[in-house]
Amino acid sequence: MSMIAAFYGGKSILITGATGFLGKVLMEKLFRTSPDLKVIYILMRPKAGQTLQQRVFQILNSKLFEKVKEVCPNVHEKIRAIYADLNHSDFAISKEDMQELLSCTNIVFHCAATVRFDDPLRRAVQLNVTATQQLLLMASQMPKLEAFIHISTAFSNCNLKHIDEVIYPCPVEPKKIIQSMEWLDDSIIDEITPKLIGDRPNTYTYTKALGEMVVQQESGNLNIAIIRPSIVGATWQEPFPGWVDNLNGPSGLIIAAGKGFLRAIKATPMAVADVIPVDTVVNLTLAVGWYTAVHRPKSTLVYHCTSGNFNPCNWGKMGIQVLATFEKIPFERAFRRPYADFTSNNFMTQYWNAVSHRAPAIIYDFYLRLTGRKPRMTKLMNRLLKTLSLLEYFINRSWEWSTYNTEMLMSELSPEDQRVFNFDVRQLNWLEYIENYVLGIKKYLLKEDMAGIPEAKQHLKRLRNIHYLFNTALLLIAWRLLIARSQMARNVWFFIVSFCYKLLSYFRASSTLKV
Numbered sequence: 457m458s459m460i461a462a463f464y465g466g467k468s469i470l471i472t473g474a475t476g477f478l479g480k481v482l483m484e485k486l487f488r489t490s491p492d493l494k495v496i497y498i499l500m501r502p503k504a505g506q507t508l509q510q511r512v513f514q515i516l517n518s519k520l521f522e523k524v525k526e527v528c529p530n531v532h533e534k535i536r537a538i539y540a541d542l543n544h545s546d547f548a549i550s551k552e553d554m555q556e557l558l559s560c561t562n563i564v565f566h567c568a569a570t571v572r573f574d575d576p577l578r579r580a581v582q583l584n585v586t587a588t589q590q591l592l593l594m595a596s597q598m599p600k601l602e603a604f605i606h607i608s609t610a611f612s613n614c615n616l617k618h619i620d621e622v623i624y625p626c627p628v629e630p631k632k633i634i635q636s637m638e639w640l641d642d643s644i645i646d647e648i649t650p651k652l653i654g655d656r657p658n659t660y661t662y663t664k665a666l667g668e669m670v671v672q673q674e675s676g677n678l679n680i681a682i683i684r685p686s687i688v689g690a691t692w693q694e695p696f697p698g699w700v701d702n703l704n705g706p707s708g709l710i711i712a713a714g715k716g717f718l719r720a721i722k723a724t725p726m727a728v729a730d731v732i733p734v735d736t737v738v739n740l741t742l743a744v745g746w747y748t749a750v751h752r753p754k755s756t757l758v759y760h761c762t763s764g765n766f767n768p769c770n771w772g773k774m775g776i777q778v779l780a781t782f783e784k785i786p787f788e789r790a791f792r793r794p795y796a797d798f799t800s801n802n803f804m805t806q807y808w809n810a811v812s813h814r815a816p817a818i819i820y821d822f823y824l825r826l827t828g829r830k831p832r833m834t835k836l837m838n839r840l841l842k843t844l845s846l847l848e849y850f851i852n853r854s855w856e857w858s859t860y861n862t863e864m865l866m867s868e869l870s871p872e873d874q875r876v877f878n879f880d881v882r883q884l885n886w887l888e889y890i891e892n893y894v895l896g897i898k899k900y901l902l903k904e905d906m907a908g909i910p911e912a913k914q915h916l917k918r919l920r921n922i923h924y925l926f927n928t929a930l931l932l933i934a935w936r937l938l939i940a941r942s943q944m945a946r947n948v949w950f951f952i953v954s955f956c957y958k959l960l961s962y963f964r965a966s967s968t969l970k971v
């Protein structure tokens with residue numbers, strides 16, 4: 457019997473960010489391994505015209521929850537969706553709901569965050585810092601609380617090369633930042649943002665670091681732990697391989713490459729691609745929840761959930777495997793044939809952006825205009841290039857994360873828990889994982905049918921022929937223009953033609969002699 461699964465039995469669990477990528481997998485695993493848990497409270501807001509109930513219904517009816525429905529048929533009765541907007545000062549939770557949350561909650565998993573790299577500082581602070589502070593305040597009023605688990609990111613201190621499992625201070629106190637956001641106007645905040653974030657690349661990593669400081673400062677008597685995952689990718693094993701439902705991290709770029717939009721990328725092939733499967737993060741999170749509640753460590757422990765030091769894969773290897781998978785499992789209606797060029801040179805990046813990204817987009821838009829349709833490729837390409845520029849920082853560097861706490865926890869688990877809540881990425885086979893990742897993107901993100909693979913392959917063949925034809929035509933035009941302008945080119949051209957003519961005459965003569 458798994459001790460961790462038994463621990464969550466009968467518990468009331470509060471999750472923020474349960475509608476997000478990580479939150480959904482966390483909920484799924486909890487229900488599947490501890491179907492006798494009492495209730496999961498999820499703090500959520502209505503979105504895209506859907507009420508809370510409709511959102512919950514959609515999640516429970518997704519492919520991800522198919523196994524849960526078998527082991528926990530009354531799962532819908534065990535989810536309590538509570539209206540909450542973490543951007544509000546008191547989360548806008550009703551009094552009755554607040555009362556229930558405060559009196560019943562045993563465990564808190566705080567996953568909600570804004571993960572956008574380009575969010576203005578005010579928004580990022582509100583969600584990643586102030587909301588964390590408020591949730592801790594709520595937690596301090598929960599008499600039955602056993603553990604508070606905060607999800608941060610391994611990149612919260614990406615300004616350092618070697619990162620230990622400790623909370624690093626930021627130069628300006630989070631409380632001062634929170635206060636200043638209340639009275640500074642947007643233009644001033646925009647002006648001081650670069651100074652505040654310093655050598656971090658964006659407001660996301662900076663505010664996640666501030667969030668950790670808040671956890672440390674406001675922890676009081678709570679049992680708290682922080683988990684720092686690196687780049688969270690599709691599921692490795694559970695509930696099935698390759699599940700993914702958003703474009704963050706590598707997923708968006710894999711789509712862009714598979715559809716033939718992305719042909720070159722400024723990346724260091726030897727830099728470590730510290731991708732970690734989402735189910736591994738969830739297993740560690742649940743193990744940490746159990747350990748923190750049962751063993752009550754004296755201080756706030758930080759756990760790195762990374763792959764680089766256990767089982768490293770680099771961006772070059774990942775790119776090659778992604779491309780190899782496109783050969784077997786191509787995406788439908790590709791714009792161009794998938795092709796990868798990794799370059800770490802600025803000039804070459806500009807060159808490829810002009811030749812391989814912008815020029816085809818302009819030509820295609822011209823074609824759309826000619827055929828009376830609305831041009832859209834240039835806009836899409838500009839977005840892609842903006843995304844690339846925001847991700848570049850992370851694919852041209854390597855970091856070292858120490859993992860003493862994570863390894864200590866692994867050794868504390870019983871063999872059964874090590875199996876059920878496996879977070880040992882040494883067992884991960886990257887080639888298999890990447891293939892399943894690409895397949896998962898095709899099935900669950902792009903919602904493409906596997907039956908369409910032969911047609912997709914045919915389409916790629918047609919694109920290859922068009923590509924050869926186009927290049928040959930381009931070469932001929934260039935050559936014709938050169939001949940018209942340069943005596944030297946003309947001489948070379950006449951030399952080649954007369955050489956070919958002589959060769960032909962020679963073969964003709966020798967074949968006549970043989971007869």
Ligand SMILES: CCCCCCCCCCCCCCCCCCCCCC(=O)SCCNC(=O)CCNC(=O)[C@H](O)C(C)(C)COP(=O)(O)OP(=O)(O)OC[C@H]1O[C@@H](n2cnc3c(N)ncnc32)[C@H](O)[C@@H]1OP(=O)(O)O
Pocket residue numbers: 571572573574609610611686687688703704705706707708709710712713718719720721771774775776778779795796797798839840842843846847850851
């Ligand atoms: C050369 C060939 C190569 C072949 C092989 C290639 C494969 C191998 C190489 C793989 C290298 C991987 C490197 C990963 C490094 C990750 C490091 C993370 C480290 C930190 C980890 C964390 O701790 S934190 C979690 C990560 N956090 C994000 O990763 C958020 C990013 N994101 C945003 O910060 C916003 O998204 C941003 C972008 C501002 C847009 O902002 P925006 O307002 O312009 O756009 P929106 O988000 O509203 O989306 C508008 C349209 O862009 C589409 N789209 C959105 N994201 C997209 C995306 N990533 N790739 C494509 N397309 C994307 C979307 O589908 C919409 O399309 P549509 O309009 O048609 O619906």
Ligand SMILES: NC(=O)C1=CN([C@@H]2O[C@H](COP(=O)(O)OP(=O)(O)OC[C@H]3O[C@@H](n4cnc5c(N)ncnc54)[C@H](OP(=O)(O)O)[C@@H]3O)[C@@H](O)[C@H]2O)C=CC1
Pocket residue numbers: 472473474475476477478479499500501502503540541542543566567568569570571583607608609610664684685686687688689702704705
């Ligand atoms: N994905 C990754 O690569 C990594 C993620 N992490 C961390 O993991 C955690 C989860 O990330 P992930 O699941 O990928 O992110 P998602 O963007 O998929 O999910 C974010 C969640 O936060 C919720 N949320 C955002 N704003 C509000 C709000 N104002 N009120 C209520 N809820 C809100 C979202 O709700 P809604 O659905 O309503 O928008 C959603 O449930 C984050 O803390 C992130 O920093 C760490 C490392 C890497």
